[in-house]
Amino acid sequence: MHPFFAINRLSAYLDGDLPRRERLEVERVLSRHPELEAELLNVQNAVRLISQVGPARAPRRLVPEVLQALEERQQSPFRGPDRVRNMLLGLGVTLAIATGLAVWMNSGDSADAPAVDAAADAAIDDFLDGSTDPDALAELAADPPIAPDEATASEEAPASEEDSGGAPGFGDAGLLANDPNPGSDELEPVEGTAPAGRMEISESRRLPTPPQNAAGQIEPFIPDWDKDPVHAESGSSSLLQVAVYRVYANTPDILRSLHDLAQANGTLLTDSMGKPIQIRSLSGGDDFASAHLTLPAANMEVFLGQLARLGLAVEVSPPDAEAERQSLLLEVMYKP
Amino acid sequence: MGSEQQPDAQLPDAELARRARAGETDALEVILRRYQDPAYALCLRWLGDPRHAGEAVKAALVSFAEQLKRSTAPPLVLVYQVAIAECQERSSARTLEKAGLDEGDEARLRAALSELAADELSVLLLRDLVGLDLDQITEVLALSRGSVRSRLQRARLKLGRLLETRIDV
Numbered sequence: 057m058h059p060f061f062a063i064n065r066l067s068a069y070l071d072g073d074l075p076r077r078e079r080l081e082v083e084r085v086l087s088r089h090p091e092l093e094a095e096l097l098n099v100q101n102a103v104r105l106i107s108q109v110g111p112a113r114a115p116r117r118l119v120p121e122v123l124q125a126l127e128e129r130q131q132s133p134f135r136g137p138d139r140v141r142n143m144l145l146g147l148g149v150t151l152a153i154a155t156g157l158a159v160w161m162n163s164g165d166s167a168d169a170p171a172v173d174a175a176a177d178a179a180i181d182d183f184l185d186g187s188t189d190p191d192a193l194a195e196l197a198a199d200p201p202i203a204p205d206e207a208t209a210s211e212e213a214p215a216s217e218e219d220s221g222g223a224p225g226f227g228d229a230g231l232l233a234n235d236p237n238p239g240s241d242e243l244e245p246v247e248g249t250a251p252a253g254r255m256e257i258s259e260s261r262r263l264p265t266p267p268q269n270a271a272g273q274i275e276p277f278i279p280d281w282d283k284d285p286v287h288a289e290s291g292s293s294s295l296l297q298v299a300v301y302r303v304y305a306n307t308p309d310i311l312r313s314l315h316d317l318a319q320a321n322g323t324l325l326t327d328s329m330g331k332p333i334q335i336r337s338l339s340g341g342d343d344f345a346s347a348h349l350t351l352p353a354a355n356m357e358v359f360l361g362q363l364a365r366l367g368l369a370v371e372v373s374p375p376d377a378e379a380e381r382q383s384l385l386l387e388v389m390y391k392p
Numbered sequence: 393m394g395s396e397q398q399p400d401a402q403l404p405d406a407e408l409a410r411r412a413r414a415g416e417t418d419a420l421e422v423i424l425r426r427y428q429d430p431a432y433a434l435c436l437r438w439l440g441d442p443r444h445a446g447e448a449v450k451a452a453l454v455s456f457a458e459q460l461k462r463s464t465a466p467p468l469v470l471v472y473q474v475a476i477a478e479c480q481e482r483s484s485a486r487t488l489e490k491a492g493l494d495e496g497d498e499a500r501l502r503a504a505l506s507e508l509a510a511d512e513l514s515v516l517l518l519r520d521l522v523g524l525d526l527d528q529i530t531e532v533l534a535l536s537r538g539s540v541r542s543r544l545q546r547a548r549l550k551l552g553r554l555l556e557t558r559i560d561v
């Protein structure tokens with residue numbers, strides 16, 4: 057296993073989530089790369105520190121206070137979430153102001169000020185309680201209980217729904233808020249064996265829409281080789297970024313990307329194999345993609361040579377002299 | 393506590409949630425007590441300050457209790473969704489205080505955590521502090537399993553390096 061892969065398995069290794077073969081591979085790499093062993097130690101220490109120092113007891117009065125707050129909200133005429141309350145308040149005030157202004161502009165004379173507050177308040181309260189009678193609203197509009205002077209003063213009252221401070225949902229404006237095009241790149245699992253040349257997706261995944269420049273072109277991923285020497289070992293950056301671009305752009309078929317890439321570099325990938333390559337699975341997160349490929353064992357060496365020229369790091373399962381076909385795991389890391 | 397009407401504290405979340413939705417305050421109280429400590433710890437480690445954490449967790453639990461009535465999400469998922477949203481909102485509204493380098497493990501941890509991005513922090517705290525498994529985190533954060541795994545890997549690596557730096561200094 058390449059250190060490129062090992063370092064990205066340290067967390068899963070620590071949790072015991074790796075299949076036996078991968079665990080042994082990680083251990084083999086760890087024994088050869090002391091810098092990786094130091095990383096593992098750091099991660100272990102961090103996890104230990106969080107589990108030891110992190111837990112804390114909530115304040116003793118927390119639950120009674122929460123229950124009390126809930127009870128107070130139940131009794132309040134402003135029941136329901138702040139967002140709804142503010143929205144209704146805004147609508148109520150706007151309605152009262154609009155009707156007042158409209159009639160004032162039509163009649164030209166000042167309304168009877170003392171009757172204003174009580175009627176408007178009652179209308180707003182009814183509106184907030186959800187008990188507004190449509191007939192009463194119509195009547196209110198026809199006979200606006202608000203004076204022009206107060207109408208202008210009321211316009212300064214906060215009636216915005218933007219200050220509701222409602223918690224963002226995770227499916228819309230929460231942690232996925234950075235995705236400018238949510239849902240469009242969702243790939244659903246495909247059951248059964250994928251036909252040759254097509255892929256089988258092992259799990260649902262969401263890949264972010266890649267950043268684009270002013271011309272609408274997708275910005276290439278440029279690895280920071282100097283900063284991360286482990287990744288630097290995986291090869292040429294200029295070619296890797298093309299492959300990453302393909303995955304990043306939600307082109308689901310990594311093999312096709314490789315094929316295009318190979319052609320762009322004057323190398324025929326699939327054709328030189330003579331037989332189709334099957335992608336057994338494709339999985340990915342928001343900063344990586346990996347594919348399991350199976351191809352004729354006789355072609356493996358050629359294929360690996362081509363991948364190496366493309367600058368892609370590849371992990372190959374232990375060779376099996378008896379096997380006609382061989383598997384390899386291809387991983388591409390990128391930064392969102 | 394000690395109330396005869398108090399539901400069994402061992403009842404599963406789903407049953408307690410069903411009763412709470414039916415208006416049983418005692419069931420709601422059991423759920424709140426079940427999640428108050430981990431939710432508070434999450435807020436404390438996220439915000440780094442007991443007073444802010446206390447305010448955040450109270451607001452989160454009130455919001456959780458209200459949402460529970462109309463949501464079909466499991467309490468475990470809902471409570472951490474609300475708590476994280478509360479922490480995100482509060483942490484973006486103020487500058488996190490940075491701890492000194494020689495104030496012990498807690499301060500070191502606080503300082504290192506304050507340097508993680510929100511998406512890293514959420515996964516890390518849910519996994520290593522609260523103790524959720526990957527599937528549960530996937531549900532709370534509405535992410536794919538692969539994303540959770542890679543974010544956890546990234547967050548742990550980063551935190552490990554930050555803590556190591558603080559030891560060395």
